[in-house]
Amino acid sequence: MTPRTPAQPPTTALLRHPAVFLPAAVPREARFAFWAPDGDALPEEEGAGTPAPLTVVRPHGQGIRTRSVPSRTLPVADALPLLVRAPRSPAAHPATRAWGTAALHALALAARGRLLPGVTPDGIDAWRAGPLDAEDVGHLRAVAAALPYEGYATPLTGRRPLQVPEPEALVRAFLDAVADTLPRTPAAPVAAGRPFAAREPQRVPGIQEWAAQVAAGADAGVGISLRLDLSSFSLFDRPDDPVGTDDPDGTGDTGTAEVRRAGAAVVQVHSLADPTLVTDAGLLWAGAAAAGFGPRARIDAVLALRRAARVWPPLLRLLDQPVPDVLALSDPELEDLLGRAASRLAAAGVLVHWPRELARSLSATAVVRSTAPGSATDGTAFFDAGHLFAFSWELALGGDRLTPGEMDALAQAHRPVVRLRDQWVRVDPELVRKARKRELGLLDPVDALAAVLTGTAEVDGEPVEAVPVGALAALRERLTGELAPLPQPAALKATLRDYQARGLAWLDLMTSLGLGGCLADDMGLGKTVTLIALHLHRDRPEPTLVVCPASLLGNWQREIEKFAPGVAVRRFHGGSRSLDGLAGGFVLTTYGTMRASAARLAEQPWGMVVADEAQHVKNPHSATAKALRTIPAPARVALTGTPVENNLSELWALLDWTTPGLLGPLTAFRARHARPVEHQQEEDGGNEAAVARLAALVRPFLLRRKKSDPGIAPELPPKTETDHPVSLTREQASLYQAAVEEAMAVIEASEGIERRGMIMKLLASLKQICNHPAQYLKEEQPRIPHRSGKLALLDELLDTILAEDGAVLVFTQYVTMARIIERHLAARGISHQLLHGGTPVARREELVDRFQSGEVPVFLLSLKAAGTGLNLTRAGHVIHFDRWWNPAVEEQATDRAYRIGQTQPVQVHRIIAEGTVEDRIAEMLEAKRALADAVLGSGESALTELTDRELADLVSLRRPA
Numbered sequence: 001m002t003p004r005t006p007a008q009p010p011t012t013a014l015l016r017h018p019a020v021f022l023p024a025a026v027p028r029e030a031r032f033a034f035w036a037p038d039g040d041a042l043p044e045e046e047g048a049g050t051p052a053p054l055t056v057v058r059p060h061g062q063g064i065r066t067r068s069v070p071s072r073t074l075p076v077a078d079a080l081p082l083l084v085r086a087p088r089s090p091a092a093h094p095a096t097r098a099w100g101t102a103a104l105h106a107l108a109l110a111a112r113g114r115l116l117p118g119v120t121p122d123g124i125d126a127w128r129a130g131p132l133d134a135e136d137v138g139h140l141r142a143v144a145a146a147l148p149y150e151g152y153a154t155p156l157t158g159r160r161p162l163q164v165p166e167p168e169a170l171v172r173a174f175l176d177a178v179a180d181t182l183p184r185t186p187a188a189p190v191a192a193g194r195p196f197a198a199r200e201p202q203r204v205p206g207i208q209e210w211a212a213q214v215a216a217g218a219d220a221g222v223g224i225s226l227r228l229d230l231s232s233f234s235l236f237d238r239p240d241d242p243v244g245t246d247d248p249d250g251t252g253d254t255g256t257a258e259v260r261r262a263g264a265a266v267v268q269v270h271s272l273a274d275p276t277l278v279t280d281a282g283l284l285w286a287g288a289a290a291a292g293f294g295p296r297a298r299i300d301a302v303l304a305l306r307r308a309a310r311v312w313p314p315l316l317r318l319l320d321q322p323v324p325d326v327l328a329l330s331d332p333e334l335e336d337l338l339g340r341a342a343s344r345l346a347a348a349g350v351l352v353h354w355p356r357e358l359a360r361s362l363s364a365t366a367v368v369r370s371t372a373p374g375s376a377t378d379g380t381a382f383f384d385a386g387h388l389f390a391f392s393w394e395l396a397l398g399g400d401r402l403t404p405g406e407m408d409a410l411a412q413a414h415r416p417v418v419r420l421r422d423q424w425v426r427v428d429p430e431l432v433r434k435a436r437k438r439e440l441g442l443l444d445p446v447d448a449l450a451a452v453l454t455g456t457a458e459v460d461g462e463p464v465e466a467v468p469v470g471a472l473a474a475l476r477e478r479l480t481g482e483l484a485p486l487p488q489p490a491a492l493k494a495t496l497r498d499y500q501a502r503g504l505a506w507l508d509l510m511t512s513l514g515l516g517g518c519l520a521d522d523m524g525l526g527k528t529v530t531l532i533a534l535h536l537h538r539d540r541p542e543p544t545l546v547v548c549p550a551s552l553l554g555n556w557q558r559e560i561e562k563f564a565p566g567v568a569v570r571r572f573h574g575g576s577r578s579l580d581g582l583a584g585g586f587v588l589t590t591y592g593t594m595r596a597s598a599a600r601l602a603e604q605p606w607g608m609v610v611a612d613e614a615q616h617v618k619n620p621h622s623a624t625a626k627a628l629r630t631i632p633a634p635a636r637v638a639l640t641g642t643p644v645e646n647n648l649s650e651l652w653a654l655l656d657w658t659t660p661g662l663l664g665p666l667t668a669f670r671a672r673h674a675r676p677v678e679h680q681q682e683e684d685g686g687n688e689a690a691v692a693r694l695a696a697l698v699r700p701f702l703l704r705r706k707k708s709d710p711g712i713a714p715e716l717p718p719k720t721e722t723d724h725p726v727s728l729t730r731e732q733a734s735l736y737q738a739a740v741e742e743a744m745a746v747i748e749a750s751e752g753i754e755r756r757g758m759i760m761k762l763l764a765s766l767k768q769i770c771n772h773p774a775q776y777l778k779e780e781q782p783r784i785p786h787r788s789g790k791l792a793l794l795d796e797l798l799d800t801i802l803a804e805d806g807a808v809l810v811f812t813q814y815v816t817m818a819r820i821i822e823r824h825l826a827a828r829g830i831s832h833q834l835l836h837g838g839t840p841v842a843r844r845e846e847l848v849d850r851f852q853s854g855e856v857p858v859f860l861l862s863l864k865a866a867g868t869g870l871n872l873t874r875a876g877h878v879i880h881f882d883r884w885w886n887p888a889v890e891e892q893a894t895d896r897a898y899r900i901g902q903t904q905p906v907q908v909h910r911i912i913a914e915g916t917v918e919d920r921i922a923e924m925l926e927a928k929r930a931l932a933d934a935v936l937g938s939g940e941s942a943l944t945e946l947t948d949r950e951l952a953d954l955v956s957l958r959r960p961a
Helices: 012-016 076-083 094-111 134-146 167-181 205-220 281-285 297-311 313-319 331-338 340-347 404-411 429-436 445-454 471-480 498-512 527-538 550-563 591-596 598-603 623-629 648-658 666-683 688-701 730-747 752-771 773-777 789-803 815-828 841-852 887-894 917-928 939-943 948-955
Strands: 019-022 031-035 050-060 063-075 115-119 125-129 222-229 261-271 278-280 326-330 362-370 389-397 417-420 423-426 439-443 456-459 462-468 517-519 544-548 569-572 586-590 608-612 636-639 719-726 808-812 832-835 858-862 877-880 906-913
Touching: 012 076, 019 094, 019 167, 031 050, 031 076, 063 076, 076 094, 076 167, 094 125, 094 134, 094 167, 115 205, 125 167, 134 167, 222 297, 261 281, 261 297, 278 281, 281 297, 297 313, 297 340, 313 326, 326 331, 331 340, 362 429, 362 445, 362 456, 362 471, 389 404, 389 429, 389 445, 404 417, 404 429, 439 445, 445 456, 445 462, 445 471, 445 688, 462 471, 498 517, 498 527, 517 527, 517 648, 527 550, 527 608, 527 636, 544 550, 544 591, 550 569, 550 586, 550 841, 586 591, 591 598, 591 623, 623 648, 636 648, 648 666, 648 688, 666 688, 719 789, 730 752, 730 773, 730 948, 752 773, 752 917, 752 948, 773 815, 789 808, 789 815, 789 877, 789 906, 808 815, 808 887, 815 832, 815 858, 832 841, 877 887, 887 906, 906 917, 917 948
Parallel strands: 362 462, 517 636, 544 586, 544 608, 569 586, 608 636, 719 906, 808 858, 808 877, 832 858, 877 906
Antiparallel strands: 019 031, 031 063, 050 063, 115 125, 222 261, 261 278, 261 326, 362 389, 389 439, 417 423, 456 462
């Protein structure tokens, strides 16, 4: 027989056909045949096996008959890679799928070393699969029972009437064929002519008797297992406990007691052929076992013990005993059995059976509790810098906490198994260490809250489960539990929507606990009316101070007068502002006025302070944010549709104002939460655990609902968003290319803050060129038409919208560009109006009223000045003439039209200069929208950190294909 050369990998097309195993006198020479039951075409490409006719038994009328069918045959070694794919292939024939399952089992047996040397009836060397334990036998029988007839349809030679192989015997023969194939090593010269190594048949007549004994042991042998006996265990070590010392008689001669006895392992013997036949080794040796074990059972048990001792040497002591029935265990041996030894023995087929009580194991949890007296469940003093929280280990048995006395006793234990609460308990040495050193120190309020809300804490650099107890547990339940329904205030002249009623209940909970909150609903979902309802529900004698942008003063006053008629409203704004004679109600002021009059406002007692469009204080170091923090109040509420515009430090600024100390110092927050989360965004799927941890921490203090959330605003009409790429004019393209080349030459030669400044300047220049050359060139009397691709598209959009009697908002981030568009529209005779940061408050309100009443169809607005607070539902179209660096800001501007009260579909048009930096920025903005709830955008500042090569790629002008 010549060595088999590797064949072309078998084609998976064979899987569609039934496979039948064809055994051979020498197991490794067996083959698989893939045949066509109904004359189907078999694959003929290379790797499809050897064509050969195959005789099969087929049904015929009321009987059966043989029939020759075409087939393709493969040696076992070549068929195995194909068969192991069959169980997962939906196209595989059921018979082939069953043989694939058998192939996986055969490979698993070989991997476990379940191979026995044997000799064929003709005296040829052959490996066999074995010994098979009860699970292996069960698997073999299950596969045989599931094997369709096509998988064993070949007739037995010379049998009359026609007979086919027994499926179980055929599967057993296949296991042997795999076992005889895999160990062969044709590439090794030493294997040539060596029994059990060479592929060629080797005659070994001298070992036939020995091989027969081995085969008998494999087919009808026994296995062993160990049953742990804990009856000799003591509870904990005591001075009067002789089992607890290494010198029980005090003579100094340890003798056999040198290693303390911890218990015993009882050897059990079970039949491999009949898994239900089990007995103790002592009974087997005494002749008291069931007759089903046979005369070789003792020899096979000793052989099984010897094999197991190779895995776990303490079992060798059993071989020195007249009856290998009970193995005395020392503490180290018992501890070893509790750990790796049991796994190694199980892999060798020796199971270790533990008492049922050990299924209830000890567990350790880090608990956080308040050190302050009393059991108040409000959060008023939670963030007091002087208030520390106890942090300690707490042990539990099956979920029931141990008493301090039980933990003290456990701390003194030196055994892997102890008696606790009338049951044996497995003890991890690490748990004993925790019982001895239970106190983990004190936590400051920030770390305590993080542990309470996230359910985890860090101990020695490792995350562990953390559970609050006492008042802290009650506080967490109130913060994270279901909100209790709150009746709508009788004085409110409106019917709150369901989500607004939930927002009211949430705000009431947070303010009643002494904790602030940030209501971060999408723009247009009614944050103002929810806050008015909260003021009415609290019904406090002190007034509520509302700080908002100047453009929203009128809106707040109108909403209060509409929804809470009779409640006093005063504007603290302008030259004649005064707080004299306040008696409840609302006081409205702007951020600028608040900053200038912070000292005066701080002297007035307030029942609540509200920061509307709170992103105005997102920079905690700004004068406005610092001034706002000086105004005391028992309740603070932030209202914003964009809690995060650029980075997570803005979220910290909002929540640290509403609930001072909540997230700790900014530097610690950046290191602990912000950087890992922002890194996750940059790496696209990085530190997801950091995102989940921060979400769990801030979720109780920030309520966010979106228009797209189910059930929030089902009556809102559809919104369509369209990107409109436009080409640059020849003038724009020339200016763009020149600006890039000139700036890059300077940038590449600069570094540090100077380099970052140059990049910012370049980006601003390119955006202005994309808008209109006149904006970039700062022309005082510009020629406007035919110079900008964007302006040409704006004309087309406006012509269509106005022809349909529509109304439109046009947003640009540049007032200069807005004035260019204004001049262009005036020249075309299109009615329009412009609102920007310099527009007086009274004039703003007039412009809004004119647009809403339908007097003016085109409303030009600067993005930052008019992107928040305004209600402009007359518009059915929103045009973003240029792109801002953060999608949240653009969405906020869009929400001037797409908000509660809108009855017509809204179309959003984003104009993008094709092939420019705007094109790449648009791609970046789309990626930013993917981060849940807190949209993280690094804005322009992140672009200043690009390398020269990355920057050049970003800003280079790309011609469309």
